Amino acid sequence: MTEMAWHIFIPDSLLEETSDPKIKTYKVGQIGRAAAIFGVEHIWIYKAGGREGKFIKLVLEYMETPQYLRKTLIPLTKELKYAGILPPLRTPHHKLKREPKVGEIREGVIIKKGKRLYADIGLDELALVEGSGEGRMTFEIISVIPLKVAPTKPREYWGYRVHLTRMSLAKTLKKAKLNLAIATSRMGEDVRKVNLPPLEGEVGFVFGSPRKGIMEILRDFNEDYPFDLILNTIPNQKTKTVRTEEAVLVTLAIFNVIRRD
Structure with missing residues (x-):
């Protein structure tokens, strides 16, 4: 279809x-x-x-x-x-604050600190971004300790x-x-x-x-x-x-x- x-x-x-x-x-x-x-x-x-x-x-x-x-x-x-x-x-992209899980997809915004990129994904700490981008983006959590995310595409209504x-x-x-x-x-x-x-x-x-x-x-x-x-x-x-x-x-x-x- x-x-x-x-x-x-x-x-x-x-x-x-x-x-x-x-x-x-x-x-x-x-x-x-x-x-x-x-x-x-x-x-x-x-x-x-x-x-x-x-x-x-x-x-x-x-x-x-x-x-x-x-x-x-x-x-x-x-x-x-x-x-x-x-x-x-x-909706699915309006996440609540909770313990992060590998594989979870969250909406975030890029924050630059020196040469490194971080993302505010609505948790207690910023997540280190693997990859590039700017502004609002969709991320997948790829590591919890340390907290890391990578840009991704939504898999459901977003x-x-x-x-x-x-x-x-x-x-x-x-x-x-x-x-x-x-x-x-x-x-x-x-x-x-x-x-x-x-x-x-x-x-x-x-x-x-x-x-x-x-x-x-x-x-x-x-x-x-x-x-x-x-x-x-x-x-x-x-x-x-x-x-x-x-x-x-x-x-x-x-x-x-x-x-x-």
């Missing part, structure tokens, strides 16, 4: 219906939490007339960064005033990457190079009545804003895009509107049932 990666596309106008910074932080937190639950690997923030793309990206990246690296990589700013209300992701494109939706979708692009819309086909194609390769789920659907956003930029599917993933909804963060959770839950990777 072809390896698969999930992408979600959210507008920079996600937060246009509220001016409360605490609620804004909470709404973005719901997106990050849903992405982590269902193993989304890429979150794309596309241009839709909003002004808070940078804030959305900051909060999502703060959530995705292991707690022990946040102080180094993402210093607290006024934008993160309400970061304490964000739900923890508890969080998501956030892309703030500052480009329109159609251009952002083209940049993502998807194998399957699925738009969500109240006007779309009932997801229960559609013969869904195999979920393989790079699969993207696209969401509109609180005030505008995907097609309206495309029209605002005089664009079109050849979606593979336009689906109503909440048929018979009983509320007048469905919030973007709710649509993300529902849509990913539906497709999680049929994924086979």
